Amino acid sequence: MSIDSTLMVDLFLVTFACFGAGAAGALITARSPALTRLVANGCALVGAIAAGALAVAGLAGGNMTFNVPDLLPIGGAAFGVDRLSAFFVAVIALGAIPTALYAIGYTRQYAGKHSLAGMGFGFNIFVAAMMLVPLARNVLTFLALWELMSLASYFLVITEHEHEETLRAGWVYLVMTHAGFAALLIGFLLLARATDTMDFSGWNAAAANLDPTSRNLIFILLALGFGSKAGIIPLHVWLPRAHPAAPSHVSALMSGVMIKLGVYGLVRVAFDWLGTGPVWWGGTMLIVGAVSAVLGVLYALVEHDLKRLLAYHSVENIGIILLGLGAGMLFQAHGLEALAALALIAALYHTLNHAAFKSLLFMGAGAVVHATHTRNMEELGGLIKRMPQTAAFFLVGSVAIAALPPFNGFISEWLTFQSLLLSFQISAHTVNLIFALGVAALALTSGLAAACFVKAFGITFLALPRSEHAALAREVEWTMRAPMALLAFACLALGVAPSLILAPLEAAVFDLMGAHADMKFDWSMVVANDNFGWVAPLWIALGLAGFLMAIPLGLRLIGANKRRRYYETWGCGRALQTARFEYTATAFANPFKRVFALLYRPVKQLDIEFHPESRYFVRTIAYYNEGRLIFEDALYRPLLRMIEAVAHAARVLQSGNVHGYLVYILVALVALLVLAV
Amino acid sequence: MFGSPLLVGVIRKAKARLQGRRGARILQPYADIWKLLLKEAVVSENTSWIFRFTPYLLATTMLLSALIVPVLTTHAALGFMGNIIVLMYLFLLGVFFLALAGLDAGSAFGGMGSSREVALAALAEPTVLIAIFGIALRAGTTSLDGIITRFAAEPLLMLNAGHLLAFFAFFIVALAENGRLPVDNPATHLELTMIHEAMILEYSGRYLALVEWAAGMKLFLFLTLLANLFFPWGVALTNTPVALLGAFFALAVKLALFAAAIALVETSVAKLRLFRVPELLAGSFTVALLAVVTAFFIR
Numbered sequence: 004m005s006i007d008s009t010l011m012v013d014l015f016l017v018t019f020a021c022f023g024a025g026a027a028g029a030l031i032t033a034r035s036p037a038l039t040r041l042v043a044n045g046c047a048l049v050g051a052i053a054a055g056a057l058a059v060a061g062l063a064g065g066n067m068t069f070n071v072p073d074l075l076p077i078g079g080a081a082f083g084v085d086r087l088s089a090f091f092v093a094v095i096a097l098g099a100i101p102t103a104l105y106a107i108g109y110t111r112q113y114a115g116k117h118s119l120a121g122m123g124f125g126f127n128i129f130v131a132a133m134m135l136v137p138l139a140r141n142v143l144t145f146l147a148l149w150e151l152m153s154l155a156s157y158f159l160v161i162t163e164h165e166h167e168e169t170l171r172a173g174w175v176y177l178v179m180t181h182a183g184f185a186a187l188l189i190g191f192l193l194l195a196r197a198t199d200t201m202d203f204s205g206w207n208a209a210a211a212n213l214d215p216t217s218r219n220l221i222f223i224l225l226a227l228g229f230g231s232k233a234g235i236i237p238l239h240v241w242l243p244r245a246h247p248a249a250p251s252h253v254s255a256l257m258s259g260v261m262i263k264l265g266v267y268g269l270v271r272v273a274f275d276w277l278g279t280g281p282v283w284w285g286g287t288m289l290i291v292g293a294v295s296a297v298l299g300v301l302y303a304l305v306e307h308d309l310k311r312l313l314a315y316h317s318v319e320n321i322g323i324i325l326l327g328l329g330a331g332m333l334f335q336a337h338g339l340e341a342l343a344a345l346a347l348i349a350a351l352y353h354t355l356n357h358a359a360f361k362s363l364l365f366m367g368a369g370a371v372v373h374a375t376h377t378r379n380m381e382e383l384g385g386l387i388k389r390m391p392q393t394a395a396f397f398l399v400g401s402v403a404i405a406a407l408p409p410f411n412g413f414i415s416e417w418l419t420f421q422s423l424l425l426s427f428q429i430s431a432h433t434v435n436l437i438f439a440l441g442v443a444a445l446a447l448t449s450g451l452a453a454a455c456f457v458k459a460f461g462i463t464f465l466a467l468p469r470s471e472h473a474a475l476a477r478e479v480e481w482t483m484r485a486p487m488a489l490l491a492f493a494c495l496a497l498g499v500a501p502s503l504i505l506a507p508l509e510a511a512v513f514d515l516m517g518a519h520a521d522m523k524f525d526w527s528m529v530v531a532n533d534n535f536g537w538v539a540p541l542w543i544a545l546g547l548a549g550f551l552m553a554i555p556l557g558l559r560l561i562g563a564n565k566r567r568r569y570y571e572t573w574g575c576g577r578a579l580q581t582a583r584f585e586y587t588a589t590a591f592a593n594p595f596k597r598v599f600a601l602l603y604r605p606v607k608q609l610d611i612e613f614h615p616e617s618r619y620f621v622r623t624i625a626y627y628n629e630g631r632l633i634f635e636d637a638l639y640r641p642l643l644r645m646i647e648a649v650a651h652a653a654r655v656l657q658s659g660n661v662h663g664y665l666v667y668i669l670v671a672l673v674a675l676l677v678l679a680v
Numbered sequence: 681m682f683g684s685p686l687l688v689g690v691i692r693k694a695k696a697r698l699q700g701r702r703g704a705r706i707l708q709p710y711a712d713i714w715k716l717l718l719k720e721a722v723v724s725e726n727t728s729w730i731f732r733f734t735p736y737l738l739a740t741t742m743l744l745s746a747l748i749v750p751v752l753t754t755h756a757a758l759g760f761m762g763n764i765i766v767l768m769y770l771f772l773l774g775v776f777f778l779a780l781a782g783l784d785a786g787s788a789f790g791g792m793g794s795s796r797e798v799a800l801a802a803l804a805e806p807t808v809l810i811a812i813f814g815i816a817l818r819a820g821t822t823s824l825d826g827i828i829t830r831f832a833a834e835p836l837l838m839l840n841a842g843h844l845l846a847f848f849a850f851f852i853v854a855l856a857e858n859g860r861l862p863v864d865n866p867a868t869h870l871e872l873t874m875i876h877e878a879m880i881l882e883y884s885g886r887y888l889a890l891v892e893w894a895a896g897m898k899l900f901l902f903l904t905l906l907a908n909l910f911f912p913w914g915v916a917l918t919n920t921p922v923a924l925l926g927a928f929f930a931l932a933v934k935l936a937l938f939a940a941a942i943a944l945v946e947t948s949v950a951k952l953r954l955f956r957v958p959e960l961l962a963g964s965f966t967v968a969l970l971a972v973v974t975a976f977f978i979r
Contacts, residue, residue, distance in 0.1 A: 446809035450802030466786030536763040550740035586791020594799040
């Protein structure tokens, strides 16, 4: 099927005209908050839908280029669409369409307290910049948009700037994102100098002739830059701070979508710009993925702030994506192109799936915050009765992220498992061992993720409310429920009909690598490597549904007793049953804390105040059980101290003497001239 | 599908005999389930639809799994639905909802049971997958019938230290996943030592019947997997009546041996403290990893 490129350009222009109108409209209507909400988010919604259409056309094989030569120096602003870019635009649209709709209702609570015009403006710019990043075709366009995306999201993160904590989160985010930006800038410029072009399209052919040292250096720099945006461990520190601090619809976009652009960059680096790399690139990627996945979910387990828990799960899921990506790089380095394509498809599929369920979960968490005004799980509970629909959608998201059938997370994790298990076709013992550990890490991660979402859903929505806020919660309005329903449906659709997305993905990966994936699929089956493993997701879903209906019928037929009586929960004969008897989130996570004490390094403190008359009467008991964050303690604190020491030393240079400064300028000028010659 | 309570009965009987008791007759579990089905269900007023939905879902996952596992022949009824990894995730789906149901009533015991159950399930997961990796390495496939066919055709593949190690690791995991000693005691009456039993404490009537049946079914399926994947002798490769009859007796003998082994283990070892269990699972993980490593080096 050929798609007219003028149609593509039209769609492209309509998309960004909508975002422009949204941004401008937000400022124009600033006096009327209700109108601002509608105009800004409505325009973003239409723009996101148009972008979705652009992505579908691009995945179907449509091409386009669009240049504005005078907008930027060195090459101008250059945009283009290929299948990989279109896929990532589709991922962003999948997150942006529901969040824009959700924002119409969700931002109501900010009216009068914060500038809705600022939020609407920032939101439109943020979404537009994200969509343009994968379409950028040269260095300056890419970097300018990358920075625009980071800045827009920074301002959205600090929306609730009256809280000290929010500002600090924003600060950490700003520093980390610019450290990453610096790495990207150096990497890009080195690569551009070595290949003599700022144009992305020329890099693949030229990169093969680079000398290994500079190629490795460029790889490390770009991987660090993109990795910090993706939130890989140990560059993840901004993520659990910034995502909870932002308004929930922005958290949904940042966690579900923005970090995926880090993945986009990594895919480009590993499979396009730098060509096939040495074995250690893929090995490192796989190990980093395994570490991120396991540590991400372990940190999520002991977290009781609902949104921060979800943020840590983003670290975990990026880890799972990197497992697939690293596996793909290793296969490619060993010349197994078909398996590399399979692993890359698994990684990209998980990217899309994570966008669907993580946006859904953040919106669910946002609805909970909206209704109860707290993110602390220890104050929640029983919400399934007060907010039944939100609860159902959150449950779908939980089952999907726990990678359980019949939802989408299961299919992509299954594909990742298949590609990891197929690694026995490589005959190199060290690589085999790395793969085996990857299998173990993925298995542990999926088990722990299931555990974590039993906690997240169970403590938040089930049993009795643990505070008055939770007891008085009310279901949220339809503009917030409809987008959750949409994404819940997407989670199911992507889970039961994977061929919908596997077909375009396979084409995109073929374009990128020139090899067909080692798999077969049709509407009902996915088969990896000629009967190595298969799954029939649609039939599993139908089987589950069928038996679910058949079993109650069967029980009735054989004459089972169908009466049911409601009575209080058994409490060892105690008369009173209150929410204080319930298991808490802390207690739920305790087995994990004990087992993985090495990681959490818990600090325990028990303060008991006794009655002055007798030690047998206790007045108050306070129990602290805090975990410490080893990466902050072991990596970032020393780094910060070092930077501070260097800054102190550099103070000597600041004499305050104008003549002195003139000398510095002269010296710098001469040094530059000498270097340039 | 109907054999699983019998297996539970056999294990209980063998255990009783080993402990010098006479024990209930081996058909007792059937009577228990029937009695529960006829009783009225009492449901905590704190619960939601999750609590009432879970037993049906649990039974559903077990039925579906039973049709995917090759029990007598390599051609399982719904074998086209997925490979061994799909099977493991179906089990995990059941655990997930059962743990949610444990939290639903708002009792401390249910929460405790859920928390421990999911912790153990999560820690067992790597062993399961690495053991599967070990098998897949030798058989060259992760499909259940493919593994059995391959091992039945080339028994020499099984003459390997790795095969035995993988079997051993899988056996320990089967004990842990099914709440048997030394991880959990299915016969305990003290809430604080319970794991699985604490989680399902609030169930009664037909719900409890379904949960109990599903638990027996899970044990049956795990042991069948152990029997057929690691010792595929007797599994019918064709659907002729003679082959099926032979397969039936072969499976009965293998399961009886496993039941005896479990009874022996449960009689001879004490329950581990909860926080020692991860050490056991880490041990079984190491064994499974060794199985994979040997497969790489001896090939």
